[in-house]
Amino acid sequence: MKKTSYPLKNKVILTCLMLILLALTGSLYLLYSDGNNSSPKPKPKNKLPEINKFIEKADFLFDHQTDSSYFYYNKAIELCEPKLDYLNKYIYSLISIANLQQNVGDYTGSEETLTKTLPYLKKLKTPKYEINYYTLTAYNYFNTYDNNMALYYHVKALKLAKKPFKRSEILNDIVIIYTSQGKYQRAVDIILPLLSKKIKHDTDARRTINNYSVLLDNLGFCYYKLGNPKALDYLKESLKIKLELKEDFELIGTYTCFASFYEKTNPKLSKMYAKKSYMSACKVNSATFKANGLALLIEKSEGSELKKYSLEYIKIIDSLIINRRKAKNQFLTIKYDSKQSKTENLQLKAQKAENELELERQKNRNIILYITIVFILGFIIFLYFHLKSKATKEKTKAITESELRISKKLSDELTNDIYQTLTFAENIDLEKDENKEKLLNNLDLIYSRTRNISKENSPIVTDENYSIALKEMISGFKTHEINIILNGLETIPFDKIERNKKITIYRILHELLINMQKHTHASLVGILFKIIGKEFLVTYTDNGNGANLENLDATNGLQNIKNRISSIKGKIDIDSSPEKGFKVYIKFPV
Numbered sequence: 317m318k319k320t321s322y323p324l325k326n327k328v329i330l331t332c333l334m335l336i337l338l339a340l341t342g343s344l345y346l347l348y349s350d351g352n353n354s355s356p357k358p359k360p361k362n363k364l365p366e367i368n369k370f371i372e373k374a375d376f377l378f379d380h381q382t383d384s385s386y387f388y389y390n391k392a393i394e395l396c397e398p399k400l401d402y403l404n405k406y407i408y409s410l411i412s413i414a415n416l417q418q419n420v421g422d423y424t425g426s427e428e429t430l431t432k433t434l435p436y437l438k439k440l441k442t443p444k445y446e447i448n449y450y451t452l453t454a455y456n457y458f459n460t461y462d463n464n465m466a467l468y469y470h471v472k473a474l475k476l477a478k479k480p481f482k483r484s485e486i487l488n489d490i491v492i493i494y495t496s497q498g499k500y501q502r503a504v505d506i507i508l509p510l511l512s513k514k515i516k517h518d519t520d521a522r523r524t525i526n527n528y529s530v531l532l533d534n535l536g537f538c539y540y541k542l543g544n545p546k547a548l549d550y551l552k553e554s555l556k557i558k559l560e561l562k563e564d565f566e567l568i569g570t571y572t573c574f575a576s577f578y579e580k581t582n583p584k585l586s587k588m589y590a591k592k593s594y595m596s597a598c599k600v601n602s603a604t605f606k607a608n609g610l611a612l613l614i615e616k617s618e619g620s621e622l623k624k625y626s627l628e629y630i631k632i633i634d635s636l637i638i639n640r641r642k643a644k645n646q647f648l649t650i651k652y653d654s655k656q657s658k659t660e661n662l663q664l665k666a667q668k669a670e671n672e673l674e675l676e677r678q679k680n681r682n683i684i685l686y687i688t689i690v691f692i693l694g695f696i697i698f699l700y701f702h703l704k705s706k707a708t709k710e711k712t713k714a715i716t717e718s719e720l721r722i723s724k725k726l727s728d729e730l731t732n733d734i735y736q737t738l739t740f741a742e743n744i745d746l747e748k749d750e751n752k753e754k755l756l757n758n759l760d761l762i763y764s765r766t767r768n769i770s771k772e773n774s775p776i777v778t779d780e781n782y783s784i785a786l787k788e789m790i791s792g793f794k795t796h797e798i799n800i801i802l803n804g805l806e807t808i809p810f811d812k813i814e815r816n817k818k819i820t821i822y823r824i825l826h827e828l829l830i831n832m833q834k835h836t837h838a839s840l841v842g843i844l845f846k847i848i849g850k851e852f853l854v855t856y857t858d859n860g861n862g863a864n865l866e867n868l869d870a871t872n873g874l875q876n877i878k879n880r881i882s883s884i885k886g887k888i889d890i891d892s893s894p895e896k897g898f899k900v901y902i903k904f905p906v
Contacts, residue, residue, distance in 0.1 A: 363395045367405050370395070378412060389413050407433045407445045414452055423456045424777060424785070430456075431779075443476040450476070451489065458493065460788055467493050484515045484527060491534050500538040507535045526566060529557040537573045547577060564599040568609070571596060575612060587616040607632045614756065623741050626755060630734065630762070733762050776822050778815045783808070786822055790843065793829045797839060804845040813852065813906060820880045821854060821902075827877055828856050828900060836860025836898055847906065856900040862892045 370392040377385035389409040396406035410433050417426035430449055437446045450473035458466035470490050477483045487506050494503040511531055517524045532554035539547035551573055558566045571593035578586035594609030610629040617625055737758040744751045777785040783805060794800045810818060825843065832838050838860030846853045874890075881888045886904025 364402060364405075367392045367395045367402055371405065371409060374409070374412065378416065386413055386416055389416075403436055403439060404445070407436055407440070411445060411448050411452065418452060418456060418459070421459075423460055424775060426452065427456050427781070428777075431781075443478075447473045447476050447482070447486075451486070454489065458496075461791070462788060463493050463497055465784075479518070480513070480515045481517045481524070481527070484510050484513075484531075488527065488530060488534070495534065495538060498541075500541045503534065503538045504542070507531050507538070511535065522561070525557060525561060526563065529554045529561075529563075529566065530569075532557070533570050533573055537576070540573070540577050551577060564596045567596045568593050568600075568605050572608075572612065575616075583616065587613070590616055603632055614759075618752070619747050622752065622755075626741055626759065627738070629759065630737070633762075733758070737762065776819050778818050780811060782810045782818055786825070789822065789826060790829065793833055793841075798833070798841065799839065800841045800843070802843050802845075808845050808847060808852075814884075817852070817884050817904065820884050820886075820904075821852075824877050824880055824902065825854075825856070832858050832860060832898070836862070838897075850906050851903050852906050854902040856902070857897065859897045862894050862896045862898055864894060865890060865892060 370388045374385040374388035374392065377388065389412050392409045393406060396402040396409070410429055414426045414429040417423075417429060430453055433445070433449055437449060440446070450469045454466045454469035454473065457463075457469065467490065470486055470493065474483060474486045474490070477486055487510060491503045491506050494500070494506075511528070514528065515524075517527075532550045536547045536550035536554065539545075539550065551570065555567075555570050555574070558570055571589045574589035575586045575593060578589065590609065590612040594606065594613060597605035597609045607629060610625050610632065613625045614622060614629060737755065741755060744755075776782075787802065787805060790800060790802065829841070832841060836858055838858035841856075841858045843857075844853075844855040846855075878888060881902060881904065884904050886902060889901040891899040891901070
């Protein structure tokens, strides 16, 4: 008897709760219906003038290279919801933000912003924004050294472009990719028909001339690489146009082409044009192009000049990294503040509407409904603030830990390298070729370390583009001396694998590749991905120096890898000995 009383009691309680819930639902439905019938729905406000005002201000700031334009584009996006009301304004603002992120080197963030436009691009009557989407995506890939994907998206943009001038601009982008790949004749085959047609922009004559001069630059450079004597004529014609237009930004590329052209035949003239390129970069205040100009001058300088340019190069690179990080942080801050403001406004509107309904329905309510609503609202508010407080504490803790880790890495690796390089430059005769080469190698090492630290602390893509992001990360370690072979990556259904497991695999492979680059001196690396049954297998091998496993067990790097694998209930097995390479076997449940 005692055992059967509990189920009966539970059934009674459940039945009572269901009846109460049904009664409350019915009451709320009737009250909601009365509220809807009592007053007509207000006519939607026309937000277009306000949206245009925000976009106009954002465009002005964008043209003046001010990151604050992000704030006003975001304001316009908020007013465009629901998005279908002002769809073209919504997509334009998102694409402009993606362009901003690309300009500060946040290619992952740019790709994430562009992805938000995908559900709506096909709903527009004109392909204008779809072309912009493909072009920006192509440059994201180009800037992360994936020329094949960049070419793929430029071709997609070209298929949509109808106007001759737009097609000419896209073909010029394709020429840049072919040039970077060393396919100079293919680039020439595209440029020559465009030059002969002299395609004009519908309204902007200056844009027409600029596009024409860029074509001349590219043709002159390709002819130089192909050994065609006409190269100099095209470069001179382009230079003449840009000097007349006083286009300092465009002159940077032209002077760089001249520096390359005279590199072997007239070193002094080559150096002069390298200086002109650097000076033009200084006039437009472009840190990236200033760094490129200094790198060119370092190759062509000796003695005290080499030292001066090297120190200036290090200073600009450090400044560039810091400014880009500040810009990214600014974007995140504005985005967070905007989201908070939007949430608060919605809460205020909801509260106001609820108060009005309360007044209209007060006669039909009873004390039980009041207590129930107050209890539910109190519980929701308590839960909301509790979760919000918890999330804020966890976020603050994660940021603090990340900053400590980055600070330690900068102190342990980068600061020491910079100090040694500066000491070397001050105390060694830089006119000797071997010392000059060693200095350049040290600068390249500093750049590589900085890039690795940046990548290590950047967010990881875990959506449908995860396999592309993983491949890009691995490809970043591939050099002339190190060959990396991937096998099985395309066969893995990453969309069925949990987010934290994808992040773990990304981080582990990143640590293994950094260890390989720093310590093992491998020339060949193989990474195999495989799913057998319900287990995900990753095999990492390299032909480096190997390591003594007894000493290796004490290192923080290996302990970090073990901790990561343990967190996803996986297993790791390491096989290595001095001079016999390094092998790691990882498996975890899917």
